[in-house]
Amino acid sequence: MLLSQTQSLCPVCLRLVDASYIKDGGMVYLRKQCPEHGDFQVPAWKEGEGAPEFLTWKNSPRIPARPREPATPLKNGCPYDCGLCPEHAQHTCTGLIEVTMRCSLGCPVCYARAGGREDDPSPEHIRRQMDTLFRASGPCNVQLSGGEPTERDDLPDIIRMAREKGFSLVQVNTNGLRLGTEPGYAAALKAAGLDSVYLQFDGVDDTVFRTLRGRPCLWEKKAALDACREAGLGVVLVCTLARGVNDHEAGALLRFALSQGEHVRGLHFQPVSSFGRFPWDMQEAPRITLPELMCALEAQSEGMVRASHFHAPSCEHPLCSFSAVYARKGGTLEGPVGAACCSGGTGLAGNVLDNAETSRVSRAFTAAHWSSPRAENTALNDDFSRFLARSGAQMRFTLSAMAFQDALSVDIERVRGCCIHVVSHDGRLIPFCLHNLTSFDNIPLYRGTDQKKGNLS
Template identity: 45%
Template sequence: MAGHGDSFVDCGCSVVGQAGGEAAATAQRRVLARTASVCPVCLGPAPAERVAVGDAVLLVKRCPEHGEFSAPVWRGEPAFTGWVRPKIPTARRGPGTERALGCPNDCGLCPDHGQHTCTLLIEVTQRCNLRCPVCFASAGQGGGRAKGLEGLGGELGGRPGDERHEGDTRASRREDDPTLGELVARLAVLRPRAGDANIQLSGGEPTLRDDLPQLITAVRGLGYPFVQLNTNGLRLAREKGYAARLAAAGLDSVFLQFDGPDDAATARLRGLPLHADKVRAVEACAAAGLGVVLVCTVARGVNDHCLGDIVRFGLARVPVVRGAHFQPVSFFGRYEGFGAPSGASESAPGVATAGTDDRADDRKLDDLREAARITLPEVMRAVRDQTGGLIPLAHLHPPGCEHAQCSFSGTFMAHEDGRLEPAGGACCGTGGSGGAARDAGTGGMAPEPIPAALGAERARSFVRRQWRAPDPATVSADTDGARGGTLATPPRDDFERFLARAGRRFSVSGMAFQDAWTLDTERLRGCCIHVAAPDGRMVPFCAWNLTSVDGRPLHRNGAPSRTGVAGCGGLGSGEGAGA
């Protein structure tokens, strides 16, 4: 990453230092498109380009004050240029924010946003019973890595001097949680604008709220058709009957943090060896009739070698486990051990100072962060290779809802003998052969553009159908308790056999969230995952979580103003034309 002026360091994807040196690197660099981004230091606007270097694609941008930055957004097959799913932008529903400062400052949604809401996420607490080294929301109290749990519902204490950045006003005390009434009122106001969006309850750790069952019931009472819980699973695993209480309240699905088949990955990414708790959480959901999606944060060199094991763990527990979802690690919020915002230098990391040691520290932090970065196609290939070709690239598709470069998915019928059969179409309303098949030389044509709103509608329907547990009557009699459900009598006819097979659908998907290095405003305007902000805005997920290199948030403390990033002094005003 660059410091001031004209300096530039790319991510290691170029061929500098190999045969041909600098000239060969320059010759192989090809600009694919121009877009816009933000500066990782000040979050101000930065013109950007997507640049092909060999089989990799970099996002390269320049801040007039802090110089040039580069980060990989795509590496290898399926080819970037073939991974497409064109959409016709759809205007927002109802009122929102207006154009003033440019993208991504105007989120709320502004008139330039081109996609309706598929998932409306609401953060119900910033408290957490873990202090994960990697966390979108920097949830929990300040402090180092978790040494142990202070009871199931208690937060982990911090070390002196580890308080939050002064520009970050996120709550971490019970009394600072929004009240039940405030949360319900927020979702009620947004109901006309969000439409039939699926609701995800997030945080922090939502299960720290003892009124979570009442909140779920209230959300269903507002007419939202699907409610999902985003959780680390500890309370589900350790409190008998808790999963059943959530199911009775109206919960449909559990988005379960699940980073590997053993304790190694959870210790690195979550600070504690918690695999046994994850298994017990799945078992509790099976008993309660809740569908489970295994959600893995993927970091290179940490757990990218065990994605196939996660898929196999899920397949062994169909139909309660509805899919495996992979999220390449993104660098916002807290990312200790991967070039942490609170790292080695007293100055903001990445902001070069006169001291040689500071520059060296900044480069070290940059190297740690970029070494852990992994792109969507690398995840796809790892899933293919680690499952022995059980999930070919040709059966993974670009999305029909969000921007094509944001995700992949495939849906399969899981047979009892271990075979996977493509289930006809993919997650998020895709269908068709997708980019991978074209790249494989099948000669398929690019799909015709669809209205973005239609993609969002199909995505909502898919999630409701696939990620909630199937009705017990659709689970075949040979399914035992260890695999997720039972049925007293076998299917009586072809229709019941069809329903039983439908209950064994399993999705494999991934989503690449954008951070301050990789944010592309074209992608952001196609986002369909929106956060219900306390001030009534609906903010695209990546914009909501966006933080500068030293941990300053863009949107979490309120909308950015012409005098600076919200809650962060005078940094990154973003004034001027947006993307």
């Protein structure tokens, strides 16, 4: 049964092709045909068993917000004109800057194919990338990514630079090895102005890490969590999820996250997509769709989480993510109390930010102490006040997931609604999935097409 139509890319030659969402049994597939390379399909959404219906979810209301100043002209049409071009339908919530392509792990699964010997961009080059991002997108969130950012000894300086530019959140995407093994490192990043650590954390036993990361590293990850707690750094655990590898551990990982203390502000799942370095065949990949993950969380969380708790994002495209914000109560969750904005992306804004939170608390403190007696007297007499009282940020926990799009699953409508943009070395903003997208033969659509690091003005 045909549910809706869109456009996609041929996974072999990356040409634009028509595509359809077709329901067959309980599964919705994205199907497409290339005149040269034939038919392709990929599971997109599994209905049934308490999961939301595809069309209901897809049509969830959202708030489009176009970029302030498109930087590239319309020439070849989406997705070849990034970016952002005038057709892009969402502003930047999170800008990613890849500060190195070196890596201390070299994982079997890596969308960035990191671990090479490429020279790092200079601090001056990164400063220009930040200027470009700020000019285009204002005080959005910025995530320092890579490669493994902690491979750079000047990472604290880069964090300080981002802080000084005025970005609303500064986050580092890391495997956690250096945080877990170098005494004082977490405190140094905190002192530089880091708001949040986006910590790769795929499971609760080393079998999972061996498969996805190439070696056991659970103890280093746990040590990184301890170091962040001591340093007062908020952490979002980020789990790459593959069927048959760690989808049975989703509930255990949630319980583990909750047991670590209030500095763990959320758990974000990223079902596998075939980018860059990927050990499976793209067409045989152990994919898991968002509704399957919702149901797995319900089944594995002993009643804490229900599939019906989750909301579609109001910022990026509904098919890209889900989220729920809960109140913590001891080692368990109550709620949900709401949904996160931009649940993902990289999940960034969907999760918490100490500085932003600090300013909120200070605003609240000021309001409580300097507002009129009338306001004080009515403190808990309305829904807004009750919500604020029971939602102390340190007591909140965000559970979210984002489905990245690879050459098989890419949907041009989704790409146009993307709010997570990578700042390329030549100063363009490229939606995250398009930046990382590679063909069956590992030919990138964008990554590496900006090799000259010096030509950003």
